[in-house]
Amino acid sequence: xxxxxxxxxxxxxxxxxxxxxxxxxxxxxxxxxxxxxxxxxxxxxxxxxxxxxxxxxxxxxxxxxxxxxxxxxxxxxxxxxxxxxxxxxxxxxxxxxxxxxxxxxxxxxxxxxxxxxxxxxxxxxxxxxxxxxxxxxxxxxxxxxxxxxxxxxxxxxxxxxxxxxxxxxxxxxxxxxxxxxxxxxxxxxxxxxxxxxxxxxxxxxxxxxxxxxxxxxxxxxxxxxxxxxxxxxxxxxxxxxxxxxxxxxxxxxxxxxxxxxxxxxxxxxxxxxxxxxxxxxxxxxxxxxxxxxxxxxxxxxxxxxxxxxxxxxxxxxxxxxxxxxxxxxxxxxxxxxxxxxxxxxxxxxxxxxxxxxxxxxxxxxxxxxxxxxxxxxxxxxxxxxxxxxxxxxxxxxxxxxxxxxxxxxxxxxxxxxxxxxxxxxxxxxxxxxxxxxxxxxxxxxxxxxxxxxxxxxxxxxxxxxxxxxxxxxxxxxxxxxxxxxxxxxxxxxxxxxxxxxxxxxxxxxxxxxxxxxxxxxxxxxxxxxxxxxxxxxxxxxxxxxxxxxxxxxxxxxxxxxxxxxxxxxxxxxxxxxxxxxxxxxxxxxxxxxxxxxxxxxxxxxxxxxxxxxxx
Ligand SMILES: [Zn+2]
Numbered sequence: 001x002x003x004x005x006x007x008x009x010x011x012x013x014x015x016x017x018x019x020x021x022x023x024x025x026x027x028x029x030x031x032x033x034x035x036x037x038x039x040x041x042x043x044x045x046x047x048x049x050x051x052x053x054x055x056x057x058x059x060x061x062x063x064x065x066x067x068x069x070x071x072x073x074x075x076x077x078x079x080x081x082x083x084x085x086x087x088x089x090x091x092x093x094x095x096x097x098x099x100x101x102x103x104x105x106x107x108x109x110x111x112x113x114x115x116x117x118x119x120x121x122x123x124x125x126x127x128x129x130x131x132x133x134x135x136x137x138x139x140x141x142x143x144x145x146x147x148x149x150x151x152x153x154x155x156x157x158x159x160x161x162x163x164x165x166x167x168x169x170x171x172x173x174x175x176x177x178x179x180x181x182x183x184x185x186x187x188x189x190x191x192x193x194x195x196x197x198x199x200x201x202x203x204x205x206x207x208x209x210x211x212x213x214x215x216x217x218x219x220x221x222x223x224x225x226x227x228x229x230x231x232x233x234x235x236x237x238x239x240x241x242x243x244x245x246x247x248x249x250x251x252x253x254x255x256x257x258x259x260x261x262x263x264x265x266x267x268x269x270x271x272x273x274x275x276x277x278x279x280x281x282x283x284x285x286x287x288x289x290x291x292x293x294x295x296x297x298x299x300x301x302x303x304x305x306x307x308x309x310x311x312x313x314x315x316x317x318x319x320x321x322x323x324x325x326x327x328x329x330x331x332x333x334x335x336x337x338x339x340x341x342x343x344x345x346x347x348x349x350x351x352x353x354x355x356x357x358x359x360x361x362x363x364x365x366x367x368x369x370x371x372x373x374x375x376x377x378x379x380x381x382x383x384x385x386x387x388x389x390x391x392x393x394x395x396x397x398x399x400x401x402x403x404x405x406x407x408x409x410x411x412x413x414x415x416x417x418x419x420x421x422x423x424x425x426x427x428x429x430x431x432x433x434x435x436x437x438x439x440x441x442x443x444x445x446x447x448x449x450x451x452x453x454x455x456x457x458x459x460x461x462x463x464x465x466x467x468x469x470x471x472x473x474x475x476x477x478x479x480x481x482x483x484x485x486x487x488x489x490x491x492x493x494x495x496x497x498x499x500x501x502x503x504x505x506x507x508x509x510x511x512x513x514x515x516x517x518x519x520x521x522x523x524x525x526x527x528x529x530x531x532x533x534x535x536x537x538x539x540x541x542x543x544x545x546x547x548x549x550x551x552x553x554x555x556x557x558x559x560x561x562x563x564x565x566x567x568x569x570x571x572x573x574x575x576x577x578x579x580x581x582x583x584x585x586x587x588x589x590x591x592x593x594x595x596x597x598x599x600x601x602x603x604x605x606x607x608x609x610x611x612x613x614x615x
Contacts, residue, residue: 081107334401
């Protein structure tokens, strides 16, 4: 069966895609274990969402109209989870529908009978409060303005199916339009062209006419205001932080220009940012045309904006060329980290980019250590069958992916590598590809790059970090270590003046390098000199709190509690709760979590529940 469909798809692929016709690649031939959809039998090509956001009941309800392509199948399957399906129509006729068995991770397949001639289906449904994991409903009291509640969706990896029925595989792309009704006075925005002003009736229209996978369809609504940063870049935020956000992100247009100079024109029209409440579980989410970002990167000095470069880079790697399955996640993230650091190097110089790379290297080594018992999770090509793909969201995809691309860059030279990457983005535009597709392409396009000599097999299908990884050596960090060593030995703080010029990366490195058994009185001296506990920079706060917990420096306790209750970004939460567990402060951790949990998104609570509640 599979082979036959594979063959059919190659033929279809040649006519459906506008890229090089001799290309044999199609991510749609890869098996996605995380979706019930059978795109090689019947596939969704376009969706029209007609939805109402009901904040009183905390549900989204309405209809989705799908334009489909049937390759001769008697049925089409959509992914659903935590949804109440009310009615299904095929070509405007009501039809009976059924479901597959429930899978605890994937949810269910919604099976709709179709004929050879069917071209349109419609599903009427509503979400179910407490079961639609993509949605975070934020009470008005938890917003800055306190006048309106707030909602945002998070689709990656397989959560879009919890807020609308869809073929929820990164290998399946569709265009979409939407009509969204929200309470009057609120602004709705999506990963599409967006309004900049509040409408009188609370109704908004959207369209995304480039095909995107379902995980990139996103919606947010709240009391939002817009400020342009250039003629194609702008920022949406709650009015209270709009100015601050606009200042922090004022280099975004320069970033877009730097990115275009590297890897070709920005293809999506506008590039806007949406600043979410602090409960957003990630740093950023690369929703097309509208990156969702955490307010925790607003540090007042633009020092954490490499995250914007990262989300922007996803406009090429991830959104234009997409991983075919979540096992190929490194194709999205490894390329994006590489691209992000090239943007930062172009804008702020090599020493700056070197610091980012060395911090990334530290993260990678730490992650490889943490995954010592499951070494297969350190392969670039993952095997997430029967697991939540969220488990693949580790630094391996990001940093091992980055260091693998550095190996190719260093072997063939930057100029050649840049040509290769440019061509790669062009040849695979609006397609989803697998790791194997990439490797064949690499072999064809850069024949001088030896797979054997460069240990490609070890990088992709092997554990840990191969010996030919590039060594990054940040001269700024060597200087920081010298100063730290003087302090640790004899409390030497004569470098205070120099630290005026330190970026937050130097500070991060300084604090990361503090030994875990550092004496409390030394932490006290550092705190009273540099005010870490009162820092506005959340990256610094998070690592400082972690060190303080392990060293039993209790003066941070109040600030730590406030931080854990306010911030829902999972990357910060995991090490802090872990530190409390490791230091026999589980009860205290549970108490804080009890209070904080209602403000976290399901992506974060799934992880922290497993750490604290399921013993
Ligand atoms: Zn990313």
